[in-house]
Amino acid sequence: MAEPHPEPHDVAVAIIPARGGSKGLPGKNLMRLGGVSLVGRAxxxxxxxxxxxxxxxxxxxxxxxxxxxxxGAEVVDRPADLAGDAATSESALLHALDERYAHAGDAPPVTLFIxxxxPFIDPSDxxxxVARVASHEADSVFAAVxxxxFLWRAAGDGAVxxxxxxxxxxxRRQDREPEFRETGAFTxxxxAGFRAARHRFFGRIAPQLVPALHGVDIDTAADLVVAKALVELIDRPAAAIDVDAVVTDFDGVHTDDTAWVDTDGRELVRVSRSxxxxxxxxxxxxxxxxVLSAEENPVVAARAAKLRVEVLQGVRDKGPVLAEWAAARGIPLERIAYLGNDVGDLPALALVGWPVAVADAVPAVREAARVVLEARGGxxxxxxxxxxxxAARPGAPAQNPSPRTEHEGALA
Incomplete structure (x- = not known):
């Protein structure tokens, strides 16, 4: 009797090697791009x-x-002898398969090395x-552009x-057959063929073409600069943010980062009813x-009281304070969205799963953000x-069709 076709999500196991050591760019697998670590993006x-x-x-x-x-991934602890500079990716993949599946036949028919x-892998690619391997079109399919x-090679005497x-x-370009540059993004x-060959390229090999802009591989500091320049262009705007808590700065987020000061030195700020x-x-x-603010002015507490939310103000180093607040409530930092606008927000933005910037945030904050909003602070x-x-919570009340945009004053 023919074997049943596997369900779509049972076709492949994805394995992502990510060792801690990297001499070219130390700690690169944890570096954030568009507010998300490289391993998190994979x-x-x-x-x-x-x-x-x-x-x-x-x-x-x-x-x-x-x-x-x-x-959302499982983790296989890689032994030291498979984590050095000389260890191959294949050795890590084979070890992960052996650790995860008690019998070779238990593994899905396709192994996907990511x-x-x-950083710019499209799930559709x-x-x-996977479909090309599962359909027996090829045994190994690699990402390529x-x-x-015109390539030149050294002749050994200084010439090429x-x-x-x-x-x-x-x-002319149109008169030449294309060649394919391996991006390394996925294979x-x-x-079964990989286990037998013990190498990712075996049998019938085919390229999976990906967009040229997706072909960036971060191995050096220069590669990281290129990726940072591309991230806002490539990353799609978020349609929903699935988190368990929201933390915001005050000045430049709830306000437009300006204030009126009367003759007695009292400050008034403008905030949005929306x-x-x-x-x-x-x-x-x-x-x-x-509301987590460095500002000590009573206007912050007054606005928080009006909104009926918690407030911590006069906070100079927001990272440790945010971590303590989250731990006390049992909320994982990865499940928090933090909204900021200036450099004082960077320690908090670096901790959370969803760092978010207002539209007029300073460049460093925009770079650290996973989402840059369309609206400005205040x-x-x-x-x-x-x-x-x-939008990520189906049980939430329906959205008002026409959000109000009027502003109100808050007096310290």
């Missing part, structure tokens, strides 16, 4: 692929393991590669010669909200974040 891509069931991160590093589990240092580049072309015949392999409505909707959905940014959070 796990997210695998989770979004329909064909992937189990996701495994194989690592020798405790922090990478913690981040991987928080992102590289954490390739993963599914396409087309290349029509054409490696893939005749230097005397410069044919889909028939599991933001107030957003906070009210979060409260109705039982989402904890905290002009609906908190409401915009609230709606994104509520």
């Amino acid at each position: 796990v997210a891509a695998a989770r979004a692929a329909r064909s992937v069931g189990t996701i495994i991160v194989t690592t020798d590093d405790e922090e990478i393991a913690r981040v991987a589990r928080a992102a 590289q954490a240092t390739s 993963l599914d396409a590669a 087309e290349s029509h580049a 010669f054409g490696a893939n072309h005749d230097a005397a015949v410069r044919r 889909a392999m028939r599991t 933001d107030g409505q957003g906070v009210a909707r979060l409260r109705a959905a039982e989402v904890p909200v905290l 002009a609906g940014a908190v409401r915009e974040l609230a709606e994104l959070v509520l």
Whole structure:
């Protein structure tokens, strides 16, 4: 009797090697791009692929393991002899398969090797590669971009010669067959064939073409600069933010970062009624909200009291204070959205799963953010974040069709 076809999510196991040591770019697997660690981005891509069931991160590093589990992956502890500079990716993959599956036949038919240092993986490309292996079109399918580049090779005497072309015949691009540059982002392999060959390239090998902008692999500081320049262009705007709590700065978030000062030195700030409505909707959905501010002026506490949310002010180092607040309430930092606008917010942004910036945030905050809002501080940014959070909670009250944008004054 023919074997039943596996369900889409049972077709492939995704394995992401992410060791702690890296001499070229120390700690690179935990570096954040678009507000998400590189290993977290790899796990997210695998989770979004329909064909992937189990996701495994194989690592020798405790922090990478913690981040991987928080992102939704299983973790296989990689022994030291498979985590050195000389160890191959294949050795880590084979070890992970052996550790995860008691019998070779228990593993899914396709093994998907995903590289954490390739930050722009489209889940649809993963599914396409897996499908080509599962349908027996190929045994090994690797991520690639087309290349029509003229390559030159050193001749040994200081001169060079054409490696893939005749230097005397410069044919037009359209007259040359394309070559394929391996990006390293992923390789889909028939599991049984990979176990037998013990190498990712075996049998019938085929490229899976991906967009050229997705071909970035972060191995050096220069690669990281390129990726940072591309991230806002490539990452899609978030349609929803699934978190358990919302924490915001005050000045420049609830306000436009300006203040009126009267002759007695009292400060008045302008805040958005729309933001107030957003906070009210979060409260109705039982989402904890905290205002965390460096400002000592009583205006902060007054506004928090009006909104009926917790407030901690006069806080100079927001990271430890936020971590303590979250731990006291049993809320994982990965399940918190933090909204900021200036450099004082960077320690908090670096801790949470969803670092968010207002539209007019300083460049360093925009770079650290996973989401940059369309609204400016004091002009609906908190409401915009609230709606994104509520969009991930089906039981939340329906969104008002026309959010109010009037402002009100708060007096210290």
